[in-house]
Each structure stands twice: as C-alpha cells, then as structure tokens.
Amino acid sequence: MFYLSKIEHKLPLPPSRFVLPIREAIHMELEKLFLDKVIANLGLCISVYDIRSIDGGFIFPGDGAPTYTVVFNLIMFRPFEKEIITARLLSSDADGLRLTIGFFDDIYIPASRLPDPNHFVETEQKKRVFSGQESTTNSSSKKGVWYWDYNEQEYPIQDTDVIKFRVTNVSYPQIPVEQPKESKPFAPMLISGAMDDDGLGPVSWWFADEDEDE
C-alpha cells in the first residue's frame, strides 16, 4: 500500500525561510509542495520521509531565492493490484459504490463487481432494481442501498460497515482542459475495486456467518 519514492527536485527556497537551518527549511518547503498531492504514476504523497542530499544554492539572475537541487524520499500511497484494503462506504448509487479510507476518497466499486446475485433499492422511491435490469430514470444520480441476495436472505451494504475490497486497477487520468459545469470534481488518481469474492464486502457479513457456524 505504501512505497518510498526517490525524487530529485530543483527547489527555490523563499527568503522567509532563511532564519531556519537549511535542512529544516527545505523539509518544510518540500512538505508544502508535495504533501497530499498526487504525482502521476507514483501515487498520493503521504509524507516527506527523508532528505538524501542538498546541492547548489545558486541565485539565478533576476531571482530573489536560492535554488537547491534536492534528492529526497517521499512516502507514497499506491495500492498494488489484487491488494485487499479495508474502507468505509462514502456513497452508494445505481452505478456502484464509492468508498473512503479517510485520507483518500476516490475508490469506486462498479455494480458489476459487487457480490452476485444482488439488487439495488433506491432510497427515495424504495424501488427495486435487479442487477440484470436497466432502470428507466437517470441512474447516475440515484442514491440507495445495495443488497447481496444469499440463501434467501438480504445482506445490505451500509455506511456503518467496514468494507473489504480487492484493488483491480489504479489509474491516473489526464487533466481535462475543459469540463462541463455540472460534472463532478476531477480526481487525479482513481482506484477501482471488486467485492465479488469470498471474505470481501462488509466485515459484519462474515463475522455474523462465523457466529452462526459456532
């Protein structure tokens, strides 16, 4: 789930940082620049792990800040394919689930990768939509609850549950130059997951199962 990534960067150090020791000043500037940001193909930056080397400190003509060449390690969040992660439900609609792990919210489980057989119950109209059927109204905006149908019982996927899912894909979409006003905010890193296997889904399902066996 976490990796160290070694990066080299030319960093201009603003004069306001000169009062601090050079290493501390650069560390603070790196944190300001990279923390909680996504670097394409590397993942989400969690923290600056350490600084390996600091070179330079030249002041270029017309520039009021010295520029240092810094080699440092970042702690990156980048789950690998087939990794099992625990998360919580953020939202649920006819297209599938959106999960969160607190520091990262762009985790999507498409309806096709939910435990089968399943059905979706809309919150507003309480209208059932089975996985094989297409609903007549616009599906993307409808909120509701997904249920796994097993042994003539319905197992809901609710927002109180801790959910286990398997990572199927991590993608880094290109920045859109233009976006429609009503489109959802751009996500620089997307994790796609699956819950269509034994032991996956809300943890409560499987604990309940163990209790019954005993």
Add this chain to the structure above:
Amino acid sequence: MTFQSQSILTSFKWLDWAQNTLRVKNLEGNASALTNFEVLDFLRAKGASKDPTRVIAKVAQSEYKVYDYLVDTAASVQTRESINEFLTSVK
C-alpha cells in the same frame, strides 16, 4: 463548457504538471515498500500520537488522516519485537 484548467491546477491534488513546471525528476519510483506498521511508526515518531490538540506537533492534517486510518488496523498493536518474534518462529 467552461475553461477550468487554472482552478484544476490550484485546487486539486495534482502534480503531473510538476513534471515540467517544477522539474520533478523521478529517480526511483519503488525505492522500497513500506508496511503499515512502518508508516505508523514514522508518524508516531513525528509526534502524531503525543499531541491530543493536533496543533502543536509538526504533523500535517493529511498525515493525521493517515494516522487515524492506520490506528484502526492491526499495525497499531504490532511492535518491532512481536514482528521479529514472528519472523524467527516461521523460519
């Protein structure tokens, strides 16, 4: 359609543009893999567990979110001793 690239660069978590503008040079993407325990240990060493107010310690809010997630995992009850003990027992 509206032009939003400026707001995207400033408000969203994205550093792909940094490859050019900020001259980020990726020397080694997978320098090392870290376990949940190691990341939690690193955040604890920074002072994430010591400051209940979450304003005194030099830990960013985003780092606290990671800390909160890891505290709820098995990593929170592990120690270096217990891990070493496990490694020797499975040899």
